[in-house]
Amino acid sequence: xxxxxxxxxxxxxxxxxxxxxxxxxxxxxxxxxxxxxxxxxxxxxxxxxxxxxxxxxxxxxxxxxxxxxxxxxxxxxxxxxxxxxxxxxxxxxxxxxxxxxxxxxxxxxxxxxxxxxxxxxxxxxxxxxxxxxxxxxxxxxxxxxxxxxxxxxxxxxxxxxxxxxxxxxxxxxxxxxxxxxxxxxxxxxxxxxxxxxxxxxxxxxxxxxxxxxxxxxxxxxxxxxxxxxxxxxxxxxxxxxxxxxxxxxxxxxxxxxxxxxxxxxxxxxxxxxxxxxxxxxxxxxxxxxxxxxxxxxxxxxxxxxxxxxxxxxxxxxxxxxxxxxxxxxxxxxxxxxxxxxxxxxxxxxxxxxxxxxxxxxxxxxxxxxxxxxxxxxxxxxxxxxxxxxxxxxxxxxxxxxxxxxxxxxxxxxxxxxxxxxxxxxxxxxxxxxxxxxxxxxxxxxxxxxxxxxxxxxxxxxxxxxxxxxxxxxxxxxxxxxxxxxxxxxxxxxxxxxxxxxxxxx
Ligand code: GLN
Numbered sequence: 376x377x378x379x380x381x382x383x384x385x386x387x388x389x390x391x392x393x394x395x396x397x398x399x400x401x402x403x404x405x406x407x408x409x410x411x412x413x414x415x416x417x418x419x420x421x422x423x424x425x426x427x428x429x430x431x432x433x434x435x436x437x438x439x440x441x442x443x444x445x446x447x448x449x450x451x452x453x454x455x456x457x458x459x460x461x462x463x464x465x466x467x468x469x470x471x472x473x474x475x476x477x478x479x480x481x482x483x484x485x486x487x488x489x490x491x492x493x494x495x496x497x498x499x500x501x502x503x504x505x506x507x508x509x510x511x512x513x514x515x516x517x518x519x520x521x522x523x524x525x526x527x528x529x530x531x532x533x534x535x536x537x538x539x540x541x542x543x544x545x546x547x548x549x550x551x552x553x554x555x556x557x558x559x560x561x562x563x564x565x566x567x568x569x570x571x572x573x574x575x576x577x578x579x580x581x582x583x584x585x586x587x588x589x590x591x592x593x594x595x596x597x598x599x600x601x602x603x604x605x606x607x608x609x610x611x612x613x614x615x616x617x618x619x620x621x622x623x624x625x626x627x628x629x630x631x632x633x634x635x636x637x638x639x640x641x642x643x644x645x646x647x648x649x650x651x652x653x654x655x656x657x658x659x660x661x662x663x664x665x666x667x668x669x670x671x672x673x674x675x676x677x678x679x680x681x682x683x684x685x686x687x688x689x690x691x692x693x694x695x696x697x698x699x700x701x702x703x704x705x706x707x708x709x710x711x712x713x714x715x716x717x718x719x720x721x722x723x724x725x726x727x728x729x730x731x732x733x734x735x736x737x738x739x740x741x742x743x744x745x746x747x748x749x750x751x752x753x754x755x756x757x758x759x760x761x762x763x764x765x766x767x768x769x770x771x772x773x774x775x776x777x778x779x780x781x782x783x784x785x786x787x788x789x790x791x792x793x794x795x796x797x798x799x800x801x802x803x804x805x806x807x808x809x810x811x812x813x814x815x816x817x818x819x820x821x822x823x824x825x826x827x828x829x830x831x832x833x834x835x836x837x838x839x840x841x842x843x844x845x846x847x848x849x850x851x852x853x854x855x856x857x858x859x860x861x862x863x864x865x866x867x868x869x870x871x872x873x874x875x876x877x878x879x880x
Contacts (some may be wrong), residue, residue, distance in 0.1 A: 378404035378408070381541075384594070385541050385598060389441060392445075394441075402427050402428055402431035406427060416514065416517060416520075417513050419530060419534065420461075420494050421453070422492065423460070426460075427492055442488070444489050445487065447489050449540065449542060450491075450493055450534050450540035450543040451495065452528050452531050452543065452546055454497060454500075454579075455546075455576060456474040457478070458474060460491070461494065462474050465496065468734060469712070471711060480571065484544075495528070496511065496530030497531075502741055504805070505529065505797065506526040506555075508526070508737045513794060517872035522794060522832070528543075532555035533559065536872055542596075543589045544603070545587060547811075548585075549583065549694060550565075550807070550811025553822070557823045558832075558833060558835075560870070562852065563822070564600060565811075565821050565822075566586075568819075571587060573586070579697070579698055582697060588603070592856065592868060593853040594853065596849070597622040597625040598621075601618065619843065621845060624850045628857075631671050631858055633851070635672070637779040639778065639779035640675060641775075642678065644683060644785065645658055645810070646677060656790065656829025657787075657829055660826045660829055668854065671854055678779060678782060680775060680813070682771045686809075688764075689765055689812075691805060692760075693761050699746045702738070705729075712729055768813050769816070772839075772841070781851055783838050787808075787811070787835065810837055813839075819841060822852045836852075
């Protein structure tokens with residue numbers, strides 16, 4: 376099914392709605408496309424067409440469509456709790472659970488008048504880099520259906536790149552917004568830790584988890600971020616500071632003047648002596664993007680952040696440790712699945728059976744790893760050491776930001792890999808996060824913006840900024856997006872599968 380609406384940016388959809396298009400018409404276009412394509416693409420776990428249409432009609436009756444985000448459809452990663460709407464976090468253990476409340480992110484989007492299209496597929500409890508750890512279905516990359524769409528927010532990335540939603544919410548603990556965005560040609564931003572509420576996100580690693588926007592353009596990502604961000608008293612780690620103005624920054628960035636901006640290229644992320652495992656095509660696109668930023672007046676230098684070399688082992692101790700505590704709540708008593716409750720068995724036996732059947736292999740691996748790292752006698756050697764590395768990484772960032780305004784790197788070392796290629800090799804899977812982990816551990820904002828293709832597949836440039844300087848990420852990303860489009864003579868957006876792939880139209 377083809378519709379002009381499904382290939383528009385959100386900024387264009389807003390104009391269409393202001394010019395008389397109806398929220399129901401826009402919603403229907405997306406629902407038609409989901410019906411036609413999603414059996415093959417696998418981007419959604421739950422879609423309720425009647426509910427979406429009813430909501431859109433209500434907005435049309437109220438006459439608000441086109442005001443702000445009113446009437447614009449949205450998809451939410453299934454880790455975001457939605458009142459009365461099934462929420463599984465990609466796990467069997469939550470199958471059938473209908474939450475009694477909305478996450479703050481979901482509530483704010485509702486208040487803004489968006490229409491929920493559905494909940495998107497993800498790696499179970501957001502643990503993974505390919506969405507292959509979902510307990511429910513495989514998600515394909517719309518650029519090449521034999522490849523993964525990234526993860527863990529791979530349902531969101533596939534849906535937006537394939538035109539099954541104009542934009543989507545993802546979550547990022549170690550890269551799960553930025554990496555899938557990079558692998559599907561989208562813009563994805565991980566906000567400063569604490570600047571978007573975690574209330575109602577099913578917790579994976581609470582000191583790292585952050586929700587953020589995935590969109591087809593930098594401006595759209597900024598608009599979505601503005602709708603969900605800002606202080607929330609329901610999240611104890613929420614920062615009580617004014618939100619930086621983001622959409623305005625994206626618009627200003629697109630004007631392309633970067634004079635005075637100092638950019639640091641991180642040596643440890645693909646630079647000399649650190650390029651093992653990085654594809655040459657990825658490094659070339661990134662180098663070209665940096666040269667383009669320089670041509671707009673930015674001053675570029677290489678920056679060394681030695682502790683970044685230890686980000687991967689540190690993350691894979693800290694995140695599983697926190698997960699082993701967070702996931703203890705899934706006991707077969709309070710939510711979702713319960714196995715073996717026949718009135719005869721002891722409670723702990725029912726819990727064990729429920730967890731045995733309810734959790735997938737990767738989740739069990741993380742719980743075991745995390746429990747071990749926190750156990751008495753090993754705590755200092757593993758968890759304690761990892762926390763020290765985390766501190767060193769933060770110090771590397773602080774020192775770097777004394778000298779430069781932003782740091783850049785590839786978003787991920789390779790383009791999208793084939794489905795199945797890394798499922799039996801967890802360490803190879805973890806390597807997809809090499810570039811995204813430092814910003815996660817330090818809590819600083821980072822955006823991934825498309826910077827061209829390698830072998831016909833998208834490459835992302837990561838731009839990292841100091842805490843609370845999310846606006847800088849958007850400004851530089853918008854400058855790059857505009858300059859690349861101008862050099863190409865066409866919008867990158869027009870190369871997305873939603874526009875070009877047969878069957879995905
Ligand atoms: N791929 C990383 C992991 O498996 C990061 C996941 C995420 O950011 N949610 O932990």
